[in-house]
Amino acid sequence: MADGTESSPVVLHTCWRCPVPTPKSLPDQIGSFSILSILGEGGMGIVYLAEQTEPVRRSVALKVLSQADASAEILARFAAERQALAVMDHPSIAKVFDAGTTEDGRPYFVMEVVEGSTIVQFCNDRKMGIRDRVALFADVCKAVQHAHQKGVIHRDLKPSNVMVSEVDGWPLPRVIDFGIAKAVEPDEFDGAGLTRKDQVIGTPAYTSPEQILESADVDTRSDVYSLGVLLYELLVGSLPFDPESYRGWASVAATLHRDPPTLVRRLTELAQEAETLAGQRGTTSSLLLKELTGDLEWIVSRAMEKERDHRYETANGLALDLERFLADEPVRARTTGTAYRIRKFVRRNRIGVGVGLAAGLGLVVFAGAMAVQADRVARARDEAETRQEQAEGLIDFMLGELRDELEPIGRLDILAGVGEQALGYFSTLPQEFFSDDELQSRSQALYQVGKVREDQGSFPEALAAYEESLRLAKALAERDPDDPGRLFGLSQSHFYVGWAGWSMGDLETAEDEFQAYLTLAERLVED
Incomplete structure (x- = not known):
């Protein structure tokens, strides 16, 4: 592979009515097919219209092999791609119609023309919103799942290998270019196991750590x-990561231990x-x-896990979670354990960040922290005394179902009211009467009250709630510093x-608090 994020496509990635300029050496005929123009060219073959x-x-x-004297490995790969496409039958995967050999002995196969734009370009051109993009992408996952069920691993999924066109007014994605596909079982079809152990293939930005x-x-x-990357x-x-991170395999290898x-x-x-990016959406x-x-x-985080045992088991598993998201149902990606979530959070944020970057990270921390808190609240509720059960139940409701229901309709004020009701219960007893869990x-x-006030734009009220929460967190940490x-x-x-x-312009306070956060994060990493 050459350096960069994309390899030369060997299949159409614009409309076939706008082909690559015809060279003088264009053959008139291959087999019984009249050659009109070139659609694309790659390291292994040429694709003609x-x-x-x-x-x-x-x-x-x-598609015809570009070299008459190709190596045995290239010949086997070409045959493997042809066989891979032949065994699949899915509306989002190009169909193979025929195959043969040219007069000078080069193998070729004939498939349907794939029209359209890359999936990224298609969505941007139409200013497709996030939910529409997710729905379209779920169809891509199902096409990949079909390939997997037929025993084929693509190994080079990227935007230029997922084309989209409109069919009867609806977007239809097509997964293309199985030129470096591999069989799940080595004997599934000839050439499938040809990749050498020391040979890295694919496109750097989209390649899994184990493939590298x-x-x-x-x-x-x-x-x-x-x-996940797509x-x-x-x-x-x-x-x-920035483009420099993908300049060749050496640079990509350096990112293997960096969480995105x-x-x-x-x-x-x-x-x-x-x-600009938002406008495209x-x-x-x-x-x-x-x-x-x-x-x-x-x-996305689960799909892109460095350790494959922590990813979705199948492409269909990813598709199903995307469909749960679209149906406003709980997604399976949130079911990882508490300790694992804490470790991932700390690992992701242990590198020092500036005030501006840390501010942006605030929204990110919220998602993980809520899940961690939910586990802790549920555990505490089971062990707590009767006097605590009402408040615990309210908080658990806030952390889960209630927020999911109220946020989409803009009624976080109700959520704040529930939080304040829970606080009202706690205020009925002096602090010395509370256990650590309480x-x-x-x-x-x-x-939670601070988060809701922040979402409503009431930053002074949010700050007051956060400061009181910090005071209690300090007291708890002092009791059990390890x-x-x-x-x-x-x-x-x-x-x-x-x-x-930071949101209120108090940069001095922001810097002090972010530094305290980073110090604790480093300590957790070291431990």
């Missing part, structure tokens, strides 16, 4: 990773382009941030006090 006259008249794409490190040892979850780009409008920034954090990093940057916060971040619950209730859960809660409280200060 051709016309078939018998038994039906239609335009076809004819051990290209012979990949399974269908490698495609799930690539789908979904990331489709939602945010950018790859996770979350969707919201990446959009914040692209501040100068945020409005038919919205504003502030609304786009809200759309990307929460479930979609969890889904103090933790009160701190959580204060955090408890990672207490330290995590304290770091979170520091962050949100800093975030509220």
Whole structure:
């Protein structure tokens, strides 16, 4: 592979009516097919626009091996691609019509012409919103799942290999270019196991860690990773890291131990382009941030896990979670354990960040912290005394179903009222009467009230709630300074006090609180 994020496509990536200029050496005929023009050219073959006259008249794409004296490996790969396409039958995968050999001994196969634009270009040109993009992408996942069920791993999923066109007024995605596909089982079809253990193939930006490190040892979850990167780009409008990170395999290898920034954090990093990117999605940057916060971040993060055992098991699993998101149902990506979520959160944010970057990260922390708190609240509720059960139940409701129901309709004021009701219960007893778990619950209730006030734009009220939550978090951490859960809660409280200060223009407070947050984060990493 050459350096960069994209390899030369070997299939059509614009309308076939706008083909590559015809060279002088264009053959008139291959087999029974009349050659009209070149659609694309890659390292392994040339794709021609051709016309078939018998038994039906239609335009076809004819892919022929570019070298008559190709190596045995190239010949086997070419045959493998032809066989891979032949065994599949899905509306989002190009069909193979015929195959043969040219007069000079080069193999070719004939497939249907794929019209349209790359999936990213198609969505941007039509200013498709986030939900429409997600629905379209779920169809892509199902096409990849079909390939997997037929025993084929694509290994080079990227925007130029997912084309979209309109059919009867509806977008139809097509997964193309199975030129480096691999069989799930080595004997599935000839040439499938030809990739050498020390040979990295694919496109750097979209390639899974295991494909980079051990290209012979990949399974269908490698495609799930690539789908995650493609979904990331489709939602945010950018790859996770800057272009320099993808200049060749050496640079890509250096990112193997770096978790990608979350969707919201990446959009914040692209501040100068945020409005343009939002416009391509038919919205504003502030609304786009809200759309990307929460479930979609969890889904993308799970698909792009470095460790494949933590990814979705199948492309269909990813598709189903996207459909749950569209149906406003709980997504499976949120079901990972508490300890794992804390470890991932700390790992993602242990590198020092400036005030501006930390501010953008605020929305990201919220999604993970809510889930952590929900586990802790549920555990405390089971162990707490009767006097605490009412407040615990209210907080648990806030953290889960109530917020999910109220946020989409803009009624967070009701959520704030529930939080204040829980705080009202706690205020009926002196603080010395509370157990650690009860103090933790009160701190959580204060955090929730502050978060709602922040979402409503009432930053002074939010700051007051965050500061009181921080006071309780400090008291809890002092009682048990070695408890990672207490330290995590304290770091979170520091962050949100800093975030509220930054939002009100108090940069001195913001800097102090963010620094306290980073210090605790580093300590958690070291532990």
